[in-house]
Amino acid sequence: MMEYRDFMPVARYPDPWRPTRKVLDKGLRPSAAAQYHPMQQAKVRLLLSRLLELPDELERHFELLQGEVMFSMTYGYDIKGNDDRLLVIARDMTELGTTSVIPGATLVNELPLLRHIPAWLPWLSYQPLACKGREWWKEIKLAPAQFSKQVIEAGTATHSIALENLQDIHMMNDTERENAESHIGSALGSVYAAGADTVSLLFLAIFDVSLSKRVLARL
Numbered sequence: 001m002m003e004y005r006d007f008m009p010v011a012r013y014p015d016p017w018r019p020t021r022k023v024l025d026k027g028l029r030p031s032a033a034a035q036y037h038p039m040q041q042a043k044v045r046l047l048l049s050r051l052l053e054l055p056d057e058l059e060r061h062f063e064l065l066q067g068e069v070m071f072s073m074t075y076g077y078d079i080k081g082n083d084d085r086l087l088v089i090a091r092d093m094t095e096l097g098t099t100s101v102i103p104g105a106t107l108v109n110e111l112p113l114l115r116h117i118p119a120w121l122p123w124l125s126y127q128p129l130a131c132k133g134r135e136w137w138k139e140i141k142l143a144p145a146q147f148s149k150q151v152i153e154a155g156t157a158t159h160s161i162a163l164e165n166l167q168d169i170h171m172m173n174d175t176e177r178e179n180a181e182s183h184i185g186s187a188l189g190s191v192y193a194a195g196a197d198t199v200s201l202l203f204l205a206i207f208d209v210s211l212s213k214r215v216l217a218r219l
Contacts (some may be wrong), residue, residue, distance in 0.1 A: 004097065004133070006020065006183075007097075007137065007186065007190055008020050008186065009190065009193065016186060020183050020186050020187040021187075023161070023165055023183055023184050023187035023188070024161075024187050024191070026165065027074075027164060027165070028161070032164075035159060036072075036073050039069070039072055039073070043068045044065070046068070047061055047062070047065045050064075060082055063082060063087075064079065064082050066192075066195050067079045067082075067084070067086075067090065067192070070192050071087070071144065071192075072160070073161060073191075074160060074161050074162060075144040075147060075148045075160050075188065076148060076157055076159065076162065076163060077144055086140070086143060086144060089136050089139055089140050090140055091192075092136060093133065093136035093137060093140060093193075096129060096132065096133050096136070097193065098193075137189065140189045140192075141182075141185035141186060141189040142185060144189075145162060145181065145184065145185045148162035148166060149166065152166060161188060162184065165184045166181075169184075
């Protein structure tokens with residue numbers, strides 16, 4: 001219902017999974033990912049300065065770091081803070097997607113036929129959620145990709161996975177280029193969700209270590 005068919009983790013094989021994976025493999029294989037190490041180091045330095053300034057906002061700092069690294073690497077886009085619209089959409093879409101697929105989270109998960117019932121019925125709370133999911137997924141695929149094309153045309157683009165892939169398809173005919181751009185948008189739109197899991201686990205690991213030390217100090 002959220003139309004996540006081309007969302008990499010749940011995409012069908014072979015299409016759209018294979019062309020989507022091809023985009024990510026080109027940009028994230030070890031030899032290619034090494035190009036982003038200086039950017040990642042710079043973002044971590046910013047994280048450390050924020051931690052020194054506002055140590056009580058640890059979770060917000062890590063969320064911002066995740067967004068900065070992911071959007072810079074995928075699109076060459078600089079996140080403008082925790083309230084940046086693209087970061088907010090990516091965060092909300094990821095949270096909605098992960099919570100809505102849990103068995104029993106919504107009635108439609110147990111009875112798929114309910115997806116055909118009109119959305120105006122007041123007790124179908126999953127319909128507005130599905131609508132939001134569709135809108136967010138569409139925007140997170142299109143808006144950053146549009147930004148990448150604009151900075152490429154302006155000659156101000158920084159190195160990114162979008163830049164590499166968009167440069168490869170500029171000689172294609174209109175139909176082929178449209179399909180390729182769709183796969184690029186789907187692939188890069190999936191990266192934030194993957195990074196969210198990693199950052200969440202890292203945050204929990206840090207939190208658990210500090211919690212364990214406090215508990216041990218009381219024994």
